Amino acid sequence: MLDAIYLTNIPAFLLILVRVTSFFVTLPLFSYRTVPTRHKIAFSFFLAVMMYFTVPTPSLPIDSEYFLLLLKEMGVGIAVGLLAYIILAAIQIAGGFIDFQMGFAIANVIDPQTGAQSPLIGQYLYMMTLLFILAVDGHHLMIDGVFYSYEWIAVDQFLPLRDERWIVFVIQSFNQMFVIAFLMAVPIVGCLFLVDIALGIIARTVPQLNVFVVGLPLKIFAALSVLVIAMAFYVMLIRNLFETMLMTMRELMQLFGG
Incomplete structure (x- = not known):
């Protein structure tokens, strides 16, 4: 009898499936092009099935309000995942600042995860960030965030769009x-x-020296040397950035939940 009730509540399952799938559209690591689309869909489906039997799901009729709930679930997943991606994009912005000073701003590479152009140093730091997230089981924490989002935003709850705090x-x-x-x-x-x-002082004191020829390799050597020395500092910043990303996701879901 209980199984029959669960199986007949298909509208609630579709709401859960839409939210989980929307999360994986924009969430870091899970939304990248290197992950096949069929794997994303299958993983979203099985994760939604597990959540369906653990999350409180009221019986919902299919009416005009139900379609608004579908849009709400889609908006929650995309907004929270996109905010997490924006926080993590600070790595590539920092790499863009560094590349501009080094002279690497013209030499961008294609990011295989997103298919967009990214700076060289930014791509290097971004790959280090992804490896750090995988090393500390950060992808499991993101999935936990998807699951615990139902504690703040219920399936049949609308968003407080008139609230300006979010x-x-x-x-x-x-x-x-x-x-x-x-x-x-x-x-x-x-x-x-x-x-x-x-280099400016040298150019004024030794005019015979062409600082444009000497300056570029000198700046590249200095930047790479400082990057090697400051890697421990960057690992600490990456850890703080990941914690900030998780806290930002949680606080946004709390604001959505009212």
Whole structure:
């Protein structure tokens, strides 16, 4: 009898499936092009089946309000996953700052995960970040975030769109992403600024020396040397960035839940 009740509540299962699938459309690691689409769909389906038997699912009729709930579930998954991706994009922005000072701004590479162009140093730091997330089981924590989202946002609950707090929170998170990117780029950009000052002094004192020929390889050597020294510092920043990403996802879901 209980199994029959579970199997007949298909509308609630579709709501769960839409939210889980929407999460995996924008969530880091799971939304990348290197993960086959059929695997994403299959993983979303089986995860939705497991959540269906653990999450409270009221009986819902299929009416106009139900289609609004479908849009709500889609919006929750895309918004939370996109905010997590924006926080993690601070790595590539920091790499863009560093590449601009090094002279690598013209030499972008194709990111195989997203298919977009990304800076060289930014891609290197981004790959280190993904390896760190996998090493500390961060992908499991993201799946936990998908599951525990139902504690704040129920299946049959609408979003408080008239509440301005979540809009302010998204703007503050966007600003925080740039602050994190600036802090990650400060050590190398600051050293390259000192190198530029030294080259300017040399150009004034020794006019016969072509600083444009000497400056580019010198700045590349200085930046790579500082990058090797500051890798421990970057690992600490990556850990703080990952914690910030998880806290941002949780706080946004709390604001959505009212």
